[in-house]
Amino acid sequence: MLGQMQSHPLLISTLLVHAERHHGEQQIVSRRVEGDIHRYTYKDLAVRSRKVAKAVAALGVKAGQTVGTLAWNGYRHLELYYGVSGSGAVLHTLNPRLHPDQVVYIADHAEDQVLFFDMTFLPLVEAVAARLKTVKHFVAMTDRAHMPAQTKIPKLLCYEELVEAQDDKYAWPQFDENLASSLCYTSGTTGNPKGVLYSHRSTMLHTYAAALPDSLNASARDVILPVVPMFHVNAWGLPYVACMVGVKLVFPGPALDGKSLYELFENEGVTMSAGVPTVWQGLLAYTDANNLKFSTMNRTVIGGSACPPAMMEAFEQKYGVQVLHAWGMTEMSPLGTVCTLKPKHLKLSPAERMAVQSKQGRVVFGVDMKIIDGDGEELPRDGKASGELLVKGPWIVAKYFKGEGGDPLVKDEQGQGWFPTGDVSMIDTDGYMQITDRSKDVIKSGGEWIGSIDIENIAMAHPAVAMAACIAAFHPKWDERPLLVVVKKPGAEVTRDEMLKFFEGKIAKWWTPDDVVFIDAIPLGATGKMQKNKLREMFKDHKLPTA
């Protein structure tokens, strides 16, 4: 017997309709590539997104076809989020930090019909334009005054002209909520990047879950500045959450240095932000150096990689900003867990609470997770057992775009498919998950596993250390032993022996690295993560003193 409730598909356009009708006067503030601060309202966003939908259709894009962007966080990018997906086409956000060859591979693989880009990326687009097989139109996301005088790109179009050529008489189409809405590629540290094709349904359910009090806790009283890029897993869903709850939204554009971010936080009254640890390092270096405080920011979501405890302590104790550890993946839309506390934790000492907050947190409702041993058996949730982490849920990938890589899911006894995350984790009795390593980065010492993240966190707490990576180095007896790779802070000094001594009493002796090497820079991938495969390659012949 069917229920007798109204049938409304879960469509991304409904977020925009809601924001226009119920939060029409709320502001969206953007630092533009042009350098100035731009302000408008959700009502303006809605009007212009309808024009964008018509403009994209006028360029010949059909429902289900793909539209690429190479853009910073800003209002024009947001108009494309709603205008493209809302109209039934698929928004494909490309990561401009990728190598040009990868940009070409991805745009071709996605069959992008149009490529919208911020002027910052004109040189990149000029470098790849002639090689792109499916792109029929290139659109510079600026006005006529800021268009390049000359360019190698054939028939380069101007965003503002395209938008203003349309009126906003447009009714968002109604269609099956399972249709594709947007496309992101994984960073692809091994092999070619693979595409994750989100649906309207998966995006909408993710948006509900992301806004919950135990997730990002987003309300109409917030002012949110997403530092995490809109080209990186939809800025963790914040562009959708914003319209759902009607927050004041602040976009930093290309200016991600500490000074620019700090000014925007203070001038716009930002209450919440979100980003990867490396961005916060720059921000805190600036506020430290200039003895500044945050007057409105009360919390920040940190994900992408684990937040070093030293950074978490600085945020909480020095600045009074709560750190919300979050964890997810491109394959997960991306939110899997957020580290919000349970009542029992409110009574803990700051140090004990920090130990909880250093974990990746509890699942947001909709996601389930489990850890398994080598035979695929579920391991206990006791805070001790460590195994490969698997997830399932309505915003988790079933198959990669065009079936690349085959069926990624692992079936359980009930026939349900679980996605193997490639992370090695523990889950405690309260449901808090802690990543101990990437399964490919774990150090296998005499049959036992050593997690590299704990070791890196300790090293990062040393005042002379700017960045640290722990990798497996060859050992004739134990197969692998930990090698610590350190980048010193400018002007700071620390020796190998001082570094090793720093681990005493902080970690089991057999987890302590066998050696320390100092280098100038650790290679980072396009999403800011340390590329340990490159480090392992660099140090594959390193001879440990213990060998």
Place this chain on the structure above:
Amino acid sequence: MLGQMQSHPLLISTLLVHAERHHGEQQIVSRRVEGDIHRYTYKDLAVRSRKVAKAVAALGVKAGQTVGTLAWNGYRHLELYYGVSGSGAVLHTLNPRLHPDQVVYIADHAEDQVLFFDMTFLPLVEAVAARLKTVKHFVAMTDRAHMPAQTKIPKLLCYEELVEAQDDKYAWPQFDENLASSLCYTSGTTGNPKGVLYSHRSTMLHTYAAALPDSLNASARDVILPVVPMFHVNAWGLPYVACMVGVKLVFPGPALDGKSLYELFENEGVTMSAGVPTVWQGLLAYTDANNLKFSTMNRTVIGGSACPPAMMEAFEQKYGVQVLHAWGMTEMSPLGTVCTLKPKHLKLSPAERMAVQSKQGRVVFGVDMKIIDGDGEELPRDGKASGELLVKGPWIVAKYFKGEGGDPLVKDEQGQGWFPTGDVSMIDTDGYMQITDRSKDVIKSGGEWIGSIDIENIAMAHPAVAMAACIAAFHPKWDERPLLVVVKKPGAEVTRDEMLKFFEGKIAKWWTPDDVVFIDAIPLGATGKMQKNKLREMFKDHKLPTA
């Protein structure tokens, strides 16, 4: 092109699976009909709900068939919420305050196969049992020791025996999320009650929306005591929200007097509650009389009917408890709006903020609303225009059960169906809706409308007034004029002229009632609402002094 994300139906059972896996140790506390306090965990709830699912199947209930309950808020009722709906059967919560004839009508109309009831309602069930056409089994929700020594009910079954006869080896079935999950009947002040048949999908989307920061703001750090009955529109969704976020849940059972509630609030550390104004009147009378404060409660949701401003002021200013005005209907699962504030309101004076909080609030995401004039044209959202309120959304009724009453929806130009609420409202530029009256209660004076609710709120603020209703009385010149019906507080005195004088300066002169009558009690319906149709009948021959 379809998205490539995992396909998981939105099923009520997933809430319970989540709560067991991720909040297994969290407590559920119930004051039992037996008189004592019962405690167990979400893990226990999950185990016993699986047994209930098997027990219900063992009684011959098939997927899609209906199971009735006549029960208070308690853990056994919660087990039926999950056990019945989770297994694919339909939970039908009957209102035990209805007249026995209506109970019979509703149980027959719903075709209930089994009727579960709390011992409080043994006399009611004994009175109707022989008349019920479809009920095959009656189950008393107690243990063997508390079963009646003798009863007129044939083959009365014992809940605890049924549950304990089963083991908990049971996998929740997977099925179409659009299948029916539960059934509630409207209170039916005119004509027979009509059934609203919720689906798993509508319930799950409602649960996500209800837990949001701008709705009920429910987190794992809350302790929630739902006073609103589980037989009244699913206790406003709280039994589902509880499992989604893992709150400590406290059930008051049958003891809804001020003293019992207050003790439970304090002993269990309740942070949030929800109920209709009449219950809060009893609670505040008790705390006032005994000079008590709330040590943990920080907010309460008030709905069902508008909260008198005097009560809202008492809660906020005397007790430091935030009042969240909410509005909804059985036809809306029930949440439509919640009155959470926007940033601009945080700067207002307490009196100005109270004026905002006295409105019914903003839509929760998923619901849209509009007001229309007599021609069906949408009226402006300017805080001045007043018209009939229409709503749409995925948890709003499309048709009543078995098609009773035909198609209730009003189609707009895009062909979308809107449900006419029967409320007359204003919506302001910030999206806050304020009900001015039920369309059938509005007073039509010389072609103009007078809302009865404003008048009642003023009267309720008079220290001698316990309850007040404003109804239309016949007037030879103006057709209708307002007549105020007042119930005095015990021992308090106020005259007709003092009462009328009390309105001076508080309201437009032509809105001031033409007369005041005092009665001993205002008739209340089964859900605690004033039955104005009965008052109009009582005073249909009343001669106004102005006539």
